[in-house]
Amino acid sequence: MSTELPRTIDRFRQPEYTGENRCTPCTIVNVAIAVVVSTILTFPAMPLGIAFFAFSMAAIYLRGYLVPGTPWFTKTYFPDWLLRKFDKHEMPTATPEPTDREPEDVLSEANVVEPCAEIDDLCLDEKFRSAWHENMERVMADGAEKRDLSRILGADESELEFEEHDSAFIARIEGRRLGQWESRPALIADLAAARELSDRYDHWDDLSVDNQSRILSGLRIFLDTCPECGDNITAEQETVESCCRSMEVVAATCEGCDARILEVEQTE
Ligand SMILES: [Zn+2]
Incomplete structure (x- = not known):
């Protein structure tokens, strides 16, 4: 019986939005929404506000967000420079130093x-x-x-x-x-x-x-x-979706084993 509860919880988990993939701006927006809504709910009934807050935190922890659509919302409306700061899809290549040779x-x-x-x-x-x-x-x-x-x-x-x-x-x-x-x-x-x-x-x-x-x-x-x-390697332009943003890359991929050989972000 004791394994039933964790299994039920697992069904609510969304690994694509939690753990390594958690979008920090989404989490911040959702926690802020949860605080505001729970505070309003404490006016008619204190327990209601507390219950809603607990539910919200659990949802954000397990699913990555509370309000449906926030990952899409932040990706679309937040400026790219801000999302880039939180983005965990780091490009493998380091930024060049002035002393580097070309x-x-x-x-x-x-x-x-x-x-x-x-x-x-x-x-x-x-x-x-x-x-x-x-x-x-x-x-x-x-x-x-x-x-x-x-x-x-x-x-x-x-x-x-x-x-x-x-x-x-x-x-x-x-x-x-x-x-x-x-x-x-x-x-x-x-x-x-x-x-x-x-x-x-x-x-x-x-x-x-x-x-x-x-x-x-x-x-x-x-x-x-x-x-x-x-097998052969082919290069093509692709849109890569990470937790927080989407970006245009030129990607070289193996046709046989599907291994990504090279990924270079297109900057305009
Ligand atoms: Zn291969």
Whole structure:
């Protein structure tokens, strides 16, 4: 019998609006509404106000909001800069520092990219491409993700933990987030490229980890087959819905295993 109640409560839970997905602006708006309405209800009958307040808090805790439609309301009417502050769908790539080297410059100097033969664009050096793919296979065969990444981060391999959810692959040490990728294949691509870049580019190890990560994620644009399943990667424009807002991204996704390889927010 004692398991009945939690199961009933579970039916009311909305994981898409609670926990990691909780929208802070929605919660604030709903708590404010609950306070106002409960206060008004205490005038005719004190217990009614208290009961309504308790019900509201339980609803907000379990369902993420009290008033139906608030996630849509905040997404539509709250300014984007405000929602961005609360947004938990963080883009994996860090904001560039003024001292950072531009990805395009580093990749050109390392002879990783070169002007294409036929079109006015940059193309990947074919020798680099084959070395990159060999390294990806090696990283996967050895299960070397933790070893490689802990060396790059200067961290203890045994303390490094991976966590995978939705469209994010996160590396943590003692709960602290050290890095985030779109997926495990995206991490594998980065580690394999880093192995080759540290051979090809003398100053690779002098670059900050964030700068390295910007260069590596930029390089993933050139990846046309998936490290994990070998299927084709296609890029398209998409709207990504997070807890608080929707945004336009260019997303490269594997057709075979559906892994997200790259996601870049479109800013106007
Ligand atoms: Zn794949």
